[in-house]
Amino acid sequence: MTQAVYPVRAQFAQRARIDRAEYERLYAQSVAQPDTFWGAVAQRLEWMTPPTQVKDTSFALADFRIRWYADGELNASVNCLDRHLAARGDKTALIFEPDDPAQPAQRISYRELHARVCQLANAMRQLGVRKGDRVTIYLPMIPEAAIAMLACARIGAIHMVVFGGFSAHSIADRVADCGSKLIITADQGLRGGKPVALKANVDAALKLPGTNSVETVLVVRHTHAAVDMQMPRDRWYDAVVDSQPTQCEPERMNAEDPLFILYTSGSTGKPKGVLHTTGGYLVYVSYTHEAVFDLREDDVYWCTADVGWITGHSYIVYGPLANGATALMFEGVPNYPDVSRFWQVIDKHAVTIFYTAPTAIRALMREGDEPVQRTSRKSLRLLGTVGEPINPEAWRWYHEVVGDARCPIVDTWWQTETGGILIAPLPGATDLKPGSATRPVFGVLPALVDASGQVLEGEAEGNLVLLDSWPGQMRTVYGDHQRFIDTYFKTYPGTYFTGDGCRRDSDGDYWITGRVDDVINVSGHRIGTAEVESALVSHPKVAEAAVVGFPHDLKGQGIYAYVTLIAGEAPSDELRAELVRHVRAEIGPIATPDHLQWAPGLPKTRSGKIMRRILRKIAEAGSSQLAPDRLGDTSTLADPSVVDALVKERLAK
């Protein structure tokens, strides 16, 4: 296969933190002597007790442990705030760009951010929140979201952020699973001029079973819309926080004390509470943020993710603030008020580093070059992508039109579980290939294995595993350590299994091909097929459902649902719309099925297992590909005629 290669630009490499020789040297050291390497990197943080131990990890099931810097003590909020006050007190920590461009942007200095975090931390202590307690954050992309995370870190509370696009049911499931005491929310969010009923969703969630642990709901006044306040449970944020002292004694945290829980979808069951700890996570995100984005003191860095996802945690809040950077938080959407908004915001705030998702690039590419070209973007020097594979066409458009062929693109592969970036080019060191995340970052040992677990050498395609630990790795599934081991360490014993397929080319560059399990990646958001199925079958008219992903031009993957109704129920367009609404209510708008096909029966093996391979083919295929011989082996099906019926229905559309 011929591949376009974009060599490192000389002008970039000259000024870059890490050039090719330095990358080779550091990478070799990081894998040969991880203790020396990560011991030195840890000194970038301020420790209350500097660690004497560095790496203490084993993926072997008999001897399983993941501990980093285990005798060190630190506080993440001190590292993101207090530490910068002397030299960077007046530097802008956060730029807030509101949904409506007519509203003023805000610039919050490190000094002000420190004071506001301390005030909320004091208020939470007064409300009875203690070290180890869980706090749910369900906020729009406003400064209070970052403030709430850092205030939790300050007092040792474990934050659990729920993305604003999740429904009341999803909030309730998560709150019940982690038993949180406090919820911090807002009256409403705003996206593209439309309000999002955050407080009302919390109210509905707290009526659902399992949510009795919640004692207090703090409500930020954001849009000032009228909301129900149920006293004494509900308290206005400003009333409780604004009168608090602006200093707050930080909790001493062990490096392995939890920092946060973030739920993510897997191939089976309910979302898992991914738990990250304090020391290793902070070392890892701060170091990778500096190295991969070639961070400089005067950068204005913008990551368009929502703080409800891991990208927002690691690369809007913890990484950038630990590095004393200026990070932009954008409340809105790329196409409001018009499709030029991203580029206007870049010009308005002189953004130098821009990090977004391929799905946004594809959507904006569709609008043509003019909305980009009517802006300057001269300030930009580096671009990044995350969340899903980027198709080379979108990469080239991003490079040529958005970046004027001037800015390197770092395609960063990682996961909620990995805490930070694991595979990505370093802009001063690595030649770029559109569609490839290229090379492992420091300390990361990727390998490809075949279905039997055999490690594949050289040019190969297989399942992506990691052979050894890195400091930012998740430590457990909250409340279910066995699930952690079973999910990630049993498939290919002795390794961490990512769930991704991957190809390594003859240069040794990695190309992620997508999930090989039952997880769908919709616009860079992870959705478990099992979750959508259980939402569908919770509807009284549904007997059975099977959900698969299919290629989607804009979203990367879309959601395709096959539904069997209970006897006596007839398919109709109204029922289809009702089921789609039902999924949105159970999970949230991000899980909205793109297609819902009625299935008189589902293809099953004689032992009753649904053959998703066939369902995927039917969902994917254009009509010519639906000839029976294209569907692969159907001989193990209990009733092959089921497939004919599904194909017929698909063709009839």
Ligand code: PRX
């Ligand atoms: O399939 C990979 C895809 O997103 C999955 C992780 O999703 P999540 O935990 O939600 O984290 C997303 C943000 C880090 C991975 O298993 N993925 C992520 N980044 C890339 C990617 N696929 C290809 N290229 C990427 N750069």
